Amino acid sequence: MSNMSNLLGASAAMNLQSHQFALMWAKEHLPEEEYIKVRKSYDKVLLYTSIFVIVCIVPLVILFINYGMNAVLTPDAMPAGAVDYVIAHADYDGNFFWTHDSVAYEQPLEDYGLSPDDYRFGDKFKVYVNGSQDVISISPVEDKASEKDIKLGIGIIGAIVVPTLITMCIYIPIAWNTFAKPWREFNKKLREDGKMKPAN
Numbered sequence: 001m002s003n004m005s006n007l008l009g010a011s012a013a014m015n016l017q018s019h020q021f022a023l024m025w026a027k028e029h030l031p032e033e034e035y036i037k038v039r040k041s042y043d044k045v046l047l048y049t050s051i052f053v054i055v056c057i058v059p060l061v062i063l064f065i066n067y068g069m070n071a072v073l074t075p076d077a078m079p080a081g082a083v084d085y086v087i088a089h090a091d092y093d094g095n096f097f098w099t100h101d102s103v104a105y106e107q108p109l110e111d112y113g114l115s116p117d118d119y120r121f122g123d124k125f126k127v128y129v130n131g132s133q134d135v136i137s138i139s140p141v142e143d144k145a146s147e148k149d150i151k152l153g154i155g156i157i158g159a160i161v162v163p164t165l166i167t168m169c170i171y172i173p174i175a176w177n178t179f180a181k182p183w184r185e186f187n188k189k190l191r192e193d194g195k196m197k198p199a200n
Contacts, residue, residue: 026186041182048179052171057163064162068155071148082128082136090116090123100133112138 023042026035076085088098090109094116097106109116112135124141176184 022187022190025190037182038186041180041186044179045175045183048175052167056166056171060163060166061159064155064158066155067158068152071151071155079128079137081130083131085126085128086133087141088125088127088138090119090121090125092121096125096127096138098127100129103133105133107135114138114140 019042023039026038030038078085086098086100088096088105090096091106094110095106095108097104099105109119119140125138126141127138128136130136
């Protein structure tokens with residue numbers, strides 16, 4: 001993570017240095033009026049992009065991350081009388097079993113409305129228990145992603161995809177055709193003329 005941060009920091013620094021070099025070149029070679037226009041456009045790009053990131057992107061990222069994390073951290077509702085839950089497993093004899101404080105517990109599946117024929121050895125169950133490890137309720141644990149896993153995935157993907165789409169599909173087209181246009185056209189001219197490495 002530290003190496004990645006260093007690389008991103010170095011890349012940003014090099015990009016800014018390239019921008020400054022381009023502006024120096026513009027100041028020396030362009031008419032003053034044109035240079036001022038390009039310089040003002042560049043300053044607006046920095047200012048408006050910073051505002052856009054702070055006001056729009058950062059809150060969106062926080063919103064989606066909170067959505068995913070809240071789903072994971074919010075405890076499941078306990079049935080009346082239950083104080084905790086354990087993960088039990090099916091055995092070969094139609095029972096489910098678990099251990100607590102080095103003590104083994106075993107109960108028949110049929111006593112809780114579950115048919116032993118529907119489960120194989122090792123299948124998991126979420127068993128809600130009271131303080132004495134008496135069973136309050138039991139439900140099979142399915143292999144498919146849980147609702148919490150899905151919400152966490154939505155939060156992570158949303159934190160990446162939504163800000164990216166808003167930036168690429170809304171902010172950049174608007175910027176490139178309004179306040180950033182002089183700066184964009186200046187870079188395009190440099191790239192086409194080949195007089196120097198273009199600033200991105």
